[in-house]
Amino acid sequence: MIPFTQRVIELIHEIPRGQVCTYRQLAIMAGSPNASRQVAWILHSSSAKYDLPWHRVLNSKGNIVLSTEEGQLEQRTLLLREGVPFLSDFQVDLDQCLWHPHSIKK
């Protein structure tokens, strides 16, 4: 059985350029709908280690939510460079760029 963490990491790798995903969505796809905090924890602890496109992961409202200010700025820069549309400085337009891999239920 594939561990939850590895599952999430694989999913993040599948996020296409120019599109984004939410913590919750990843948790759902990884099989634990309510483990969004754990998804965040994974990003926090092993984004560099597994070479993840961590910048394509946002919270449920499409906001950039990082613990550090530098991180926020960096994420915004990376997303802008991929052509992701922003509604405001730190909020992307989920309607336009949310990743739809399969059917996601709410």
Place this chain on the structure above:
DNA sequence: AAGGTGACTGATG
């Protein structure tokens, strides 16, 4: 083995 820790989320006032 028990308790702590998040880059979270939805409900509520």
Place this chain on the structure above:
DNA sequence: GCATCAGCCACCT
């Protein structure tokens, strides 16, 4: 829309 609150869960000490 903003602030609080209380669930949530896999991983780390």
